[in-house]
Amino acid sequence: GGGDDSGDGGSGNGLVIGFAQVGAESAWRTANSDSVKAAAEAAGHTLKFVDGQQEQETQISAVRDFITQQVDAIVLAPVVETGWTDVLQEAEDAGIPVILADRGVEAADEDLYVTRLGSDFAEEGRKAGAWAAETFAADADGTKILELQGTTGSAPANDRKAGFFEVLDSEGLNYEIVDSQSGNFTAEEGKAVMETFITTHGLDGIDLLYAHNDEMGLGAIQAIEEAGKVPGKDIQIIIVDGSKAGFEAGVAGKLNYIVECNPVFGDQLMEVVESVVNGDEVEKFTPVEEGVFDATQFEAELPNRQF
Amino acid sequence: MWPVLILVALLVVNIIATGIDFIVPNVNDGRLGGAFVNILRRSAPLLLIALGMTLVIATKGIDLSVGAVYAIGAAIACQMIIDAPDQSAGSLIFSAIALALVVTAVIGAWNGTMVAYFGIQPIVATLILMIAGRGIAQLITGGQIPKVDDSSPFTELGRGSFLTIPLPIWIAALALLALALLTRRTALGMLLESVGGNPEASRLAGIRSKGITVLVYLVCGLCAGLAGLIGASNLGSADANNGGLWIELDAILAVVIGGTALLGGRFYLLGTTIGVVIIEVLEDTIINIGLSSQWQFTAKAIVVFIVALLQSPEFRAWILKPFKRKPATPAPAPAEEVLAK
Amino acid sequence: MSDDPIVQMTGIRKDFTGVRALDGVDFTLRPGEIHAVMGENGAGKSTLIKVLTGVHTPDAGDILLDGKSVRFHSPGAAQAAGISTVYQEVNLTDNLSVAENLFAGREPRVGPFINFRAMRRKAKALLDDIGIDLNVAAPLSSYSIAMQQLVAIARAVDIEAKVLILDEPTSSLDRDEVAVLLGVMRRLAAKGTAMVFISHFLDQVYEICDRMTVLRNGTLVGEWPTAELPQNALIGHMLGREAATLEQIERTAAAHHVGDEEPLIEAVGLGRKGSIAPYDLSVRRGEVVGLAGLLGSGRTETVRLIAGADRADSGELRFEGAKTGGHNPRTAAARGIAYCPENRKTEGLVGDLTVAENMILAMQASRGWARSIPVARRDKLVAEFIEKLDIRPANPDMPVKNLSGGNQQKVLLARWMLIEPKLLILDEPTRGIDVGAKADIQKLVAELSADGMAVLFVSAELDEVTRLSDRIAVLRDRELIAVLESEADMTTERIVDTIVAGGHSSE
Amino acid sequence: MSTQTLTERPARSTLFDGLTRYIPIGATVALLIALYVGGIANYPKFDSPQVIAKLFIDNAPLLIIALGMTFVILSGGIDLSVGSVMAFSTMACAWLTVDAGIGAPLAVALVLAFGTGWGLLIGAVIHYFNVQPFIATLVGLFLFRGLTLQISDTDVSMREVDFWQWGMVHAVDVGKIRDGGFWLPNLSFVAFAVVIVSFVVLHYTRFGRGVYAIGGSEQSALLMGLPVARTKIGVYAISGFCAALAGVLAAFATKSANPLANVGAELDAIAAVVIGGTLLTGGAGFVLGTVAGVMVWGMLNTLIAFQGNLSSWWARIVMGILLLAFILLQRVLARSGEKRRT
């Protein structure tokens, strides 16, 4: 650990931790940033927070600034998986441990970070797929699916899609992808794309809508309602994330399944950082606790939602 | 004229792909629906912004901050409504809308002041708010996405209808009409073109060019704010980060497709309107003809390229040349083009 | 003089949207001759030049250079083939230095790199050679239009082409520079360079040219040796009517009530640091006050302060006896002060707007944007002024940038006459204007002042100033050095003497 | 009298005349120094030489596109396609070397040629068909983002190709950062080379002076017989080349390609160029101004990282405020030097 001569700005014997966040692109992300900040403060550490604005260059630049500042540990939430080798190597050369939060980096760089704490997007996709495969197992005429993808090219969009269809295929579900378009993870575009789906394909016979996050799903629900159909009944809906608004819609019966993607792992993160700086052995991957919820569980879970 | 042809072509493609239903409106729940009506309804925010942008561009300016202003307008209204105990109170809705519009107008005036009184280049003056504006919107919402109750009358602005026609279409049409009247019934349009065409000559002719510049940016900010309100009320929520993201590029595109030159001077509000509809129809076309999302950008590029080329007299002359009888005149003399500017 | 023509243009036709600028024009240029192209504003002189040098592509006709058929696609190509041109509008880039403008595109180089030192040295030498002394490293924009015009001429001369074309090169020069230019032209002619010279100053044309080609309304009237074409015959050919109908303006200045009325406007110690020293000047109703001085003597700066175009930093300006506060173009217009700037392209007209819109601009500005002028009234006013000032083409909906220079000037005048000002400030209103139009404008000034309008009149032509003015303010080195009042003083010689003596000769 | 030499003093004194052109860049440099001194006063370790060195590591690609943009803006145009062309180039590098298995040097040559070719094409469209630069290059912005996504919609690693290791090899390595040392990789020197070449081309060749002339007045440049077509198309070719080169540098910097990289990079480049004192209307500005502009941009980001307690939104707002303060100060300095007409 490099925590010896770098207590600048740190209060007492707290650590100085650099946190290169992805951005503030969604409520999920903001909740995540808030959670980490609050946890750092509670633990008496100084957090150097930099918003990467969804750009890898900005994040790399932030990590280099952390190295120059000689922080005790660097937390990185990589916006993409590849391309981190050099900067991680620089951190290692400077003796600063790196902890990944949320997303991961490519396997070849495994030696360059200490541990990763976060969600598994492919796993989230698989969870959604498992529910769909089970729910529609008896659907004789084939399950017709609409998909609202996240931002084209982003890791959560790719993995949630891949995991989902991986399970559908392995479970041997008879399904058809009626249409699949990007809604850029936003409610606005989710709604617009859904409107077009409805005018192009109609809703009759469509069984399932799989939305890669809450916001797109909620936008789509509005489009469905405005088309005079009943979301959750005329068409079943799965969303990933599980924000408060998502659960509220669930309680109102407008959607059927929520795969949680939990942003509130600040405390868990601080524990990991502390043990890493102390030189304790840590696992290479620490999963964040996440659940799945179906219609029967929405009401009970709603009060626990923090974002 | 060319934009109209492109629009018709796009509509035909859609009708072939999805049937005549595409263009024929239907009524459900006492509200006009159908693919094309939906497109028009969705065009409203972009149209409002593009109209404001048209005026700014007429003064040789540009406003990059409209997307951020859109987010600010949406954020103010939604945050104010969800902070109140009763989200359905008429006075609350009214004051939320009023506050959002006042703030966005002030932001517009600020941009105009930077341009007119501090002499800062428009693209730079508005770049500042483009960067900071989304931060301000996030500050207002505390980084959250405030969601207004579906029962709140605020959502009517985006989802409701009047005489079966969706409200956003009404609002955009009224804005178009109002701006057209404002600029063409009064002398404002001519003075704008004069300031855009030659600011120094306008000043010497006694025109309050600075005042007019500020006014125009103010109107643009107001339009962006109104667009943000429609967007927010349609969704019932305000996304400070993504609401109206890159809408400035689409708006500028629409203005130029509509025939207004970025160099200032003559402007065409109706042309802008057609430009907006082209852009919105295009997005649906990609889905309707079954292309994947990856094609969004590429298809847009291709259509914009075609429109830009068709609008160029030099291109038309060049492309028609092989079909002309006498090959007397050689390639278009570039010299003339430059002087024609 | 050899008789083999170096340039031969036959049957040239050029159409612009709505206008046939040239129709079957022939033009022949022989080595070593100085050939004038004459014609009214809008006759097509500049267009003829531009067709020759590849700016415009002709719609019909042939061009022979040295007997070979050519057609240039850019001015660069014409230049490479030995035709060097000074176009009517100053065509230099004022963000670059004087030296860079002189050598743009043909800079002295060491290998591929420009040798700036050599360039400045050569620029200095070149300017010295034709007798002007400028800081060649300074940006061109820091010099007046006149100096810019001289730089453009120097550039064209230095290219050492076999054909040199000068389209109204003298429009903003005064007599000394003109003398210098004519000297240079004679030298070049002796070396065998063929030259085309376009000017509205008949005496210059008669002084220097061997031959004249006259155009009218885009058609060829004829070609004559200068010696065979007396002045009034030329004017007759140009205008298509008898020269005798041209009224000569004979102002009876003394008839004016000078001195017995309160001044309409009075500048007391008005000045602005760095541009014009504090000066006193007054103008009465019905009086024409002329401003005379050499290039850059500060005439423009003087009137700009009165017009509110620049802010004064000393002294005060009284209008109808009251001190004016917050003087700017808008309040000036509201008081009834109209200002036609000397540079009509950059400060006067809005090129993309139509003739009609440009005309009503000031009137509309004074009414504010909310009260637009009713269409019927507007059309009537515009039609009236198009006719009164004989603006051609008489199409109110044409973009003003497509009008010829002289007609643009008239549009600008119409703009200000529309607001019926009390004081009309004219900065070089007759620059680049044909004899007919010039007489029209002079006549107009006389009429307006007879109706009681006060006029401040700036012109590089001393004859014009003396002819029109009741009093003449003389400037030198950005300082107002004398005001000549008595009739005896109002002569060209007296003004020149005053300038030379630096003001001490005026008692 | 007629033999007397005609003299005209320029409006401003000779000494001053030479200097007014340098006021905007002077202001930029002065403010850059002020930012740096302010950083040192407020943050420990800000005086580390690596703070300066880093400006040329992470910003090397930005510097290169900003230099290309300088040419375009000086000529009175604008190029919005650079961000997308850059992302496309990086992706094409990955695709050619990883999937297609082409030798990396050849791939780089192909990519650079392609960027230049694109610039030539769009320049020709702008010049011959009179399409507004903003729109013509906006087409590029959409087109190359689309094509990039079509090559791959996920990030691609090219670490396996040895060639890509070269860029981040330390060309200069002076001690450990912790001990006040600093390092610079090879790719920074590529950027320096581009700076030098741009400087020489723009300020010391006919082509470069032609760019200024066209920016001052395209019509005059044409009438003066300058090769307007060649020059105008040339600046877009240079910008296309620079964008492609920046993409190659980005490939070196991360050894990976990401289809969503460099969104909005064109605005960063424009901001840097303008901060560096170049007028968007064309005809006035300097290569070194752009270098200073990029340094300011990087320095602002470094300051925010060192401050470290700004939320996402305050970071944006502070960036906006700093930019505003910067532009206003520059304006004030420039105005006090410039003779005002009104």
Ligand SMILES: Nc1ncnc2c1ncn2[C@@H]1O[C@H](COP(=O)(O)OP(=O)(O)OP(=O)(O)O)[C@@H](O)[C@H]1O
């Ligand atoms: N680019 C253009 N587009 C349309 N009409 C034009 C254009 N250029 C010139 N014209 C028209 O062509 C005619 C000839 O103009 P030209 O400039 O050749 O006149 P000129 O003889 O040089 O006049 P002046 O003495 O005022 O300079 C005019 O009627 C003018 O309005």
Ligand SMILES: Nc1ncnc2c1ncn2[C@@H]1O[C@H](COP(=O)(O)OP(=O)(O)OP(=O)(O)O)[C@@H](O)[C@H]1O
């Ligand atoms: N915008 C300006 N800024 C600074 N100096 C200027 C400006 N315009 C003109 N000058 C300078 O002021 C001096 C006076 O110019 P002015 O135009 O008043 O002269 P003038 O007597 O009207 O001559 P001209 O015959 O050129 O109109 C000149 O030396 C000129 O270079």
Ligand SMILES: [Mg+2]
């Ligand atoms: Mg002419």
Ligand SMILES: [Mg+2]
């Ligand atoms: Mg003058």
